Each structure stands twice: as structure tokens, then as C-alpha cells.
Amino acid sequence: xxxxxxxxxxxxxxxxxxxxxxxxxxxxxxxxxxxxxxxxxxxxxxxxxxxxxxxxxxxxxxxxxxxxxxxxxxxxxxxxxxxxxxxxxxxxxxxxxxxxxxxxxxxxxxxxxxxxxxxxxxxxxxxxxxxxxxxxxxxxxxxxxxxxxxxxxxxxxxxxxxxxxxxxxxxxxxxxxxxxxxxxxxxxxxxxxxxxxxxxxxxxxxxxxxxxxxxxxxxxxxxxxxxxxxxxxxxxxxxxxxxxxxxxxxxxxxxxxxxxxxxxxxxxxxxxxxxxxxxxxxxxxxxxxxxxxxxxxxxxxxxxxxxxxxxxxxxxxxxxxxxxxxxxxxxxxxxxxxxxxxxxxxxxxx
Amino acid sequence: xxxxxxxxxxxxxxxxxxxxxxxxxxxxxxxxxxxxxxxxxxxxxxxxxxxxxxxxxxxxxxxxxxxxxxxxxxxxxxxxxxxxxxxxxxxxxxxxxxxxxxxxxxxxxxxxxxxxxxxxxxxxxxxxxxxxxxxxxxxxxxxxxxxxxxxxxxxxxxxxxxxxxxxxxxxxxxxxxxxxxxxxxxxxxxxxxxxxxxxxxxxxxxxxxxxxxxxxxxxxxxxxxxxxxxxxxxxxxxxxxxxxxxxxxxxxxxxxxxxxxxxxxxxxxxxxxxxxxxxxxxxxxxxxxxxxxxxxxxxxxxxxxxxxxxxxxxxxxxxxxxxxxxxxxxxxxxxxxxxxxxxxxxxxxx
Numbered sequence: 001x002x003x004x005x006x007x008x009x010x011x012x013x014x015x016x017x018x019x020x021x022x023x024x025x026x027x028x029x030x031x032x033x034x035x036x037x038x039x040x041x042x043x044x045x046x047x048x049x050x051x052x053x054x055x056x057x058x059x060x061x062x063x064x065x066x067x068x069x070x071x072x073x074x075x076x077x078x079x080x081x082x083x084x085x086x087x088x089x090x091x092x093x094x095x096x097x098x099x100x101x102x103x104x105x106x107x108x109x110x111x112x113x114x115x116x117x118x119x120x121x122x123x124x125x126x127x128x129x130x131x132x133x134x135x136x137x138x139x140x141x142x143x144x145x146x147x148x149x150x151x152x153x154x155x156x157x158x159x160x161x162x163x164x165x166x167x168x169x170x171x172x173x174x175x176x177x178x179x180x181x182x183x184x185x186x187x188x189x190x191x192x193x194x195x196x197x198x199x200x201x202x203x204x205x206x207x208x209x210x211x212x213x214x215x216x217x218x219x220x221x222x223x224x225x226x227x228x229x230x231x232x233x234x235x236x237x238x239x240x241x242x243x244x245x246x247x248x249x250x251x252x253x254x255x256x257x258x259x260x261x262x263x264x265x266x267x268x269x270x271x272x273x274x275x276x277x278x279x280x281x282x283x284x285x286x287x288x289x290x291x292x293x294x295x296x297x298x299x300x301x302x303x304x305x306x307x308x309x310x311x312x313x314x315x316x317x318x319x320x321x322x323x324x325x326x327x328x329x330x331x332x333x334x335x336x337x338x339x340x341x342x343x344x345x346x347x348x349x350x
Numbered sequence: 351x352x353x354x355x356x357x358x359x360x361x362x363x364x365x366x367x368x369x370x371x372x373x374x375x376x377x378x379x380x381x382x383x384x385x386x387x388x389x390x391x392x393x394x395x396x397x398x399x400x401x402x403x404x405x406x407x408x409x410x411x412x413x414x415x416x417x418x419x420x421x422x423x424x425x426x427x428x429x430x431x432x433x434x435x436x437x438x439x440x441x442x443x444x445x446x447x448x449x450x451x452x453x454x455x456x457x458x459x460x461x462x463x464x465x466x467x468x469x470x471x472x473x474x475x476x477x478x479x480x481x482x483x484x485x486x487x488x489x490x491x492x493x494x495x496x497x498x499x500x501x502x503x504x505x506x507x508x509x510x511x512x513x514x515x516x517x518x519x520x521x522x523x524x525x526x527x528x529x530x531x532x533x534x535x536x537x538x539x540x541x542x543x544x545x546x547x548x549x550x551x552x553x554x555x556x557x558x559x560x561x562x563x564x565x566x567x568x569x570x571x572x573x574x575x576x577x578x579x580x581x582x583x584x585x586x587x588x589x590x591x592x593x594x595x596x597x598x599x600x601x602x603x604x605x606x607x608x609x610x611x612x613x614x615x616x617x618x619x620x621x622x623x624x625x626x627x628x629x630x631x632x633x634x635x636x637x638x639x640x641x642x643x644x645x646x647x648x649x650x651x652x653x654x655x656x657x658x659x660x661x662x663x664x665x666x667x668x669x670x671x672x673x674x675x676x677x678x679x680x681x682x683x684x685x686x687x688x689x690x691x692x693x694x695x696x697x698x699x700x
Contacts (some may be wrong), residue, residue: 146496
């Protein structure tokens with residue numbers, strides 16, 4: 001098998017492709033009862049018994065989805081798992097397994113891949129997902145990560161995007177916008193560093209925002225919370241591309257409209273401060289900034305009492321007939337049509 | 351949705367990422383009973399009832415795994431599905447669903463992606479696998495394809511790599527080495543073309559070899575054939591990296607040795623002719639050339655009569671005690687230790 005003869009920097013060319021995925025995942029355990037056979041054969045073997053199976057996949061490309069200038073590899077590995085797990089959480093289901101494929105150019109030594117997989121292992125442990133397969137290969141440029149996640153749920157608990165009804169309440173978990181502003185802070189620091197490599201950044205005022213960007217968490221707890229409250233969401237989606245864009249997805253697929261209330265948006269105090277510092281409108285950030293990996297869902301109006309005052313949930317609007325459209329109701333009580341912009345579009349403006 | 355306003359060449363930047371995977375897969379149907387919900391939500395939803403589930407994944411990188419100079423995009427799409435389906439066939443199981451993620455640099459217009467997905471659709475139809483998810487994004491360089499395949503099987507029919515026993519017979523499907531020589535022919539033609547772009551290649555003598563390289567098929571029929579013959583393979587693997595390397599995998603995981611007989615290797619007459627033309631030893635090609643996507647498996651000796659004379663199967667050796675090692679028995683009755691070289695290693699030599 002592969003031996004690490006130069007602990008400082010082992011080139012991947014020395015290793016060849018055979019067995020690299022085995023080397024990188026050899027300490028990964030199996031925690032799910034549904035995993036019968038993990039890495040090591042032509043395919044993994046699973047048994048979900050009478051559960052339904054959820055499958056989702058994401059491709060992450062260096063220079064497109066992440067910048068290694070401020071994203072440590074271990075964080076990147078962790079986040080890559082989280083964004084996939086979040087897709088399963090967004091079905092009101094439980095993530096159980098992932099496959100991880102990685103392509104790297106030869107500028108990456110083995111130690112870099114080990115860092116990446118250390119982050120993957122940490123997330124796999126935190127979210128109790130088994131790494132059941134994968135592929136490692138060389139790339140022509142940069143780092144490429146492809147993850148497919150599997151999950152399980154009972155048929156009657158799965159929440160789709162198309163189940164929202166008129167008068168349903170629109171609910172979001174946690175707070176929003178922080179991951180986007182975390183990215184703005186990091187990009188500013190990167191530019192400062194490029195001008196003066198000796199500068200020592202003081203990031204104390206931004207810790208929450210930076211953590212939301214570099215180490216987001218998937219809301220695996222929401223399924224349990226809702227179950228305990230005896231609430232079945234009528235529809236659900238995760239906030240990866242930005243609140244407005246996800247609201248529009250829910251509305252289009254459900255055939256309803258929506259009124260979203262500006263004064264209800266849950267913002268962290270640090271976000272408000274930093275938006276002021278950057279001279280950016282915090283509502284714009286909350287609505288169009290992405291990558292928060294919070295969940296957005298609708299519930300029946302009669303379930304309102306069950307979540308009222310719960311610190312995990314904020315009612316931010318309600319669904320209306322499709323003909324009424326999708327609007328933001330501002331603090332000044334003006335009605336503005338909501339547009340899907342996503343954080344990329346926002347990024348170009350700011 | 352996305353409209354193709356300039357049929358000749360639509361830049362991906364015009365489209366944005368939203369909905370591109372929907373556009374590319376909108377004509378894809380659902381053929382598997384186990385697919386409850388396909389593309390369009392945060393995750394697909396599947397139900398395999400009392401079947402076990404198989405999962406495998408592969409990452410294909412331009413310039414590493416394929417060369418668009420002689421690999422048409424439609425063929426590439428087809429082959430990308432086949433190599434994944436083959437991994438499920440190699441478990442003696444039936445492939446049922448795939449997810450397809452694609453990253454492309456902006457040198458690819460939408461029409462190129464449509465060609466790629468036309469090939470994926472063709473293979474999905476041929477192998478009755480549903481495309482249930484995916485991701486499309488931009489890359490910094492070249493084309494990247496990541497496919498995860500799911501399959502199903504009854505628990506007692508799954509064949510692992512570790513079940514081979516002493517005295518079991520080693521069997522291969524079809525013929526081997528052709529895909530590797532097909533690649534040699536294509537690389538020679540590429541060089542000729544680079545010297546003289548007006549040259550008209552006459553490839554009639556190489557059609558079978560080229561087809562094996564450009565349009566390989568996965569042996570989905572073998573599971574049915576073996577079932578009809580009432581044979582349960584004791585171990586199984588597919589030949590992606592070369593016969594010798596796969597034999598060594600089977601032996602190591604099963605804790606046995608093997609005698610492989612040179613005079614039993616099934617070679618197509620076209621392969622023998624072209625090896626002569628290129629001055630390459632056909633046994634070397636058969637043993638170390640890869641990408642044939644035939645299946646290699648072991649059966650109990652008492653099952654020999656059931657497959658004797660069957661044109662789909664060739665007995666090429668038998669398993670021996672681990673202490674006896676893994677050897678090729680040549681036509682001259684010499685015993686040579688078998689080494690895992692794989693087709694990349696071979697390629698460097700030739």
C-alpha cells in the first residue's frame with residue numbers, strides 16, 4: 001500500500017491513482033445501520049429496509065465555488081459535506097451516506113488531500129454520514145470536489161418544494177445574510193494582504209460572519225425539532241442561493257404567491273453592524289446573499305401556535321394566491337416584486 | 351426557462367447556472383419503478399422496497415481520462431454512463447439510476463453540452479437507468495464529468511470481490527485488449543492529422559477496436575445469463591484497469607492465488623492483426639490493456655459444465671492457494687508472476 005516517505009510533501013505522482021481513495025478514507029468508520037458494505041468493492045451495498053431513499057449531488061470547483069486563499073482545506077472538506085447534507089435536510093430527511101470524488105492538479109501534495117479529507121471526516125462524524133465510495137484522480141487545473149449524498153425518511157415525512165398552499169406561513173430557521181457578509185470581509189482581508197503581506201488582520205468584530213462562511217452547518221436538528229412539535233412542513237427548501245431565489249422556487253413549484261415582510265427578517269446584530277461599515281443595505285444582503293444553509297419552509301396557519309416564540313424559527317411571511325405575485329413588504333409598507341438574484345449577481349454589484 | 355435563441359452557438363454565460371441541468375435533462379423520462387421523484391427538488395426520492403442498493407461513482411477529467419480530439423461528445427456522454435453502469439454489473443446487480451454533474455470552461459457552447467447529454471440520454475435509455483439528479487457549473491479548464499450510479503439486487507445474488515475460493519474457475523466475458531488497441535489507432539491517426547490535416551484516414555481495418563474504445567458497452571446481460579444458467583459467481587469485478595490488475599484485486603481480497611493461461615485469453619482476430627501491425631505483443635495488450643468493461647468472475651468448479659461452450663464466457667484460469675502466488679502460464683509452459691501494470695503504465699512503454 002501507499003507509504004508516506006516524505007511527511008512534509010508527498011507528490012501524488014509518487015502514489016499513482018490506485019488505492020489513493022482507500023488511503024484517504026482508511027480511518028473512516030461506518031455508523032449507519034443501512035451501510036452493509038462501504039469502500040473497497042466495485043460498489044457500496046446499502047439496505048434502507050422500508051425507508052424511502054433521498055439522493056442529491058453537488059460539484060465544487062476551485063476558483064468558481066471556493067478560493068483557497070482564505071478557505072483552509074480542512075474547512076473546505078467540512079463545508080463540501082455540509083452543503084450536500086443540507087440538501088437532504090431540505091427534504092425533511094436524515095442524511096446517511098456520501099460518496100466523495102476529488103480531482104487535483106499536481107501542485108497539491110498528498111498532505112493537502114489529507115487535510116481536505118480530515119475536514120470531510122470531521123463533518124462525516126458530526127452528521128453521522130458514512131463515506132461509502134469515491135474516486136481520486138488528477139486534474140488539469142485546480143481542485144474539484146464532487147459529492148453525492150444519500151438519505152432516508154419515511155414516505156409521509158418527506159417535504160417537497162411543491163406543497164405550499166395559500167395562507168400557509170413562511171418560516172426560516174436561524175438568521176440569514178451572515179455567510180455572504182463573511183465572504184465580503186474575507187475578500188477585503190485578501191486584498192489588504194495582497195497590498196501588505198505583513199498586515200495582521202483584526203477579525204474579532206467579524207467572527208460570527210466568517211464562521212458562517214467558512215464553517216456553515218446543515219440544520220439536521222430541524223427535522224427532530226419539527227417532529228417533536230408535531231409539525232409537518234407543507235414545503236421545504238434550503239437557502240443556498242439566497243432567500244429571494246428560494247422563495248421564488250417554492251412559489252413557482254407550489255403554484256402560489258407570497259408576501260415577505262422586511263421587518264420580520266432575522267438578522268444577527270453583527271451582520272447589521274458590518275453592513276453599516278460596508279455601506280450595504282442589510283435587507284438586500286439578507287434577501288440576496290446565499291450560502292446560509294438555513295431551511296425555508298411553509299406550515300399550515302393552524303400550526304402557528306406550536307412555533308410561536310421558538311428561537312429556532314421565524315415566521316417571515318405568508319403564501320397568497322398565485323395571481324397576487326411574490327412581494328417584499330417593506331418597513332415603509334411599500335410592496336416590491338421579489339426578484340431572483342442570488343449572491344453571484346449581488347457580488348457583481350457591490 | 352432557458353431559450354436557445356442562437357441555435358449555432360449559445361454561450362453558457364448567457365444562460366447562467368440556474369436551471370441548466372433542468373434544460374439538459376428535460377426530455378429524460380423515468381423508467382424505473384424505484385424512482386419516485388426525479389430531478390426538480392433538493393433531492394431525488396427512491397424506493398427499493400426489499401432490494402439491496404448498490405452505489406458507485408466515477409470522475410472523468412478532460413486530458414486525463416479522455417481526449418476530445420478523437421472522442422466525440424456524444425460518445426463521451428454514452429461512455430461516461432457505461433463505465434458507471436459497469437461497476438454495478440460487476441456486483442452482479444442491475445443499474446437503476448444515475449446522477450450526472452458536469453463542469454465546463456466557457457469554450458464550450460450550450461450545443462456541446464447538449465451533444466454530451468444526448469449521449470447520456472442514449473445510454474440511459476439503452477441501460478434503463480433514470481437520470482435523477484445532477485449539477486452543472488463552470489470550470490477553470492476543460493470538461494469534467496462526475497457520475498454516481500445506483501443499482502439494485504437481492505441480497506443473495508450480489509457478488510463481491512472477496513468470495514473467490516481455491517479451485518474456483520476464473521472466467522472472463524467477451525474478448526479483451528481491443529479497447530486499448532483502439533486507443534493506439536486513434537492516437538496514431540491524431541498524430542497523422544496534426545502533420546497533414548487533409549489526410550483521409552482509412553479505418554476499415556480497425557472498426558471493431560475503435561468501437562470498443564469509443565463506444566464500449568457494459569455487460570448488463572451477464573447477470574441475466576448467469577441467472578438462467580443457475581450460476582452464482584463466487585466473486586466478480588469489471589475490467590476497467592486491465593486484466594492483470596483486476597485478477598490481483600480479486601486474489602488479494604479473496605486471499606487466494608491464481609494460474610492464468612496465456613493460450614486461453616480470448617482475443618478478437620482484428621486485435622491480433624493490429625498488434626502485429628504495431629509490433630506489440632498481443633498477450634501484453636490483453637493482460638495490461640484496460641477499458642474493455644468486460645466482467646471477470648469466479649465460479650465453483652462444478653459449474654463448469656453449465657458454461658462450457660457458451661460463446662459469452664471463457665475460462666482463462668483457476669484459483670490456487672494464496673501461498674502459490676499469482677502467475678501467467680505461457681504457451682511455452684513458463685510460469686511468470688503477474689504484475690499490476692494497468693493501461694497507463696503500458697501506454698508509457700509503447
